[in-house]
Amino acid sequence: MKANETTGRPGRSGREEQVDQRRAELLEAARKVVLERGLANTRVADIAKATDVSGGLIHYHFATKDVLLTEMLRAASVDDIRKLQDVADSPGSSVDRMDAVLHFYLPEEGDNSGWVLWLEAWAASVREQALRNIVGELDGAWLAVVERVIREGVRSGEFTCDDPAAAAERLDAMLDGLAIRYTLQLGAMSRRHFLEQARIAAAREVGLDRSAFPRSR
Known part of the structure; x- marks a missing residue:
């Protein structure tokens, strides 16, 4: 199949590329508006204003507001999953990779927008x-x-864990709780303290002493 002369991608017309780009712009605008106004208070008119387009154009790409917001969250989910898998596949020991996964989970210093978005999604x-x-x-x-990282650590002899699936579930539940507290109670918990608690919990789940993980980074 001949590649499109403009994009170099097989089977894609310039019109299709423009539609994809416009949809991506609208999804990103929707994400920003939701972070500012919340899912419940976001209107198509707000997204139209943020992108300087008409509400009719938004409805051309997304039949309803609910479809737009659902696709926005799905796009964010796919992006987060891809990044998480890349982090888990990073080079190094199982401890290194587990620590990298913990770092990825934590809200960024001074930017908790990702967690705010998912707290909105959880509630809705x-x-x-x-x-x-x-x-x-x-x-x-x-x-x-998380389960895969633990299983690979057990196979390599770095970790000791009889039930990696259960260990991953416990670690996930604890991190969710800390992330909610960190996001909602600004200033009540430092990111460093959050990471320390995550490392202590991870070390216990894989049969290691806390000292096996970095002290701070």
Whole structure:
């Protein structure tokens, strides 16, 4: 099949590329508006204003506001999962990779927007099945990655753990709780303290002393 002369990608027309780009711009605008106003208070008019387009153009790409917001969250989920898998596949020992996964999980210093977005999604998913599915996919992917890192550490002899799946589940639940507290109670917990608690919990789950993980970074 001949590649498109403009993009170099097989089977893609310039029009299709423009549509994809416009949809991506609208999804990013929706993400920013949700972070500012919350899922419940976000209107199509707000997203239209943020992108300087008409509400009709938004509805051309997304039939309803709910479809737009659901696709925005799905895109964010896919991106987070891809980044997490890349982190878990990074070079180094199993301890190094586990520590890298813990770092990825923590909100960035001074920027908790990612966690704010998912807290919004969690709350809305109580009543919205489509959102519940997306949140479940992200949580399932996180559990699978942590379990894989633990299993690989057990196989290499670095970790001792009789039930990697259960260990991953416990670690996930603890980190979720800390992340919620860190995000909602600004200033009540430092990122360094969050990371220290995460390392202590991870070390216990894989049969290591806390000293096996870095002291601070």
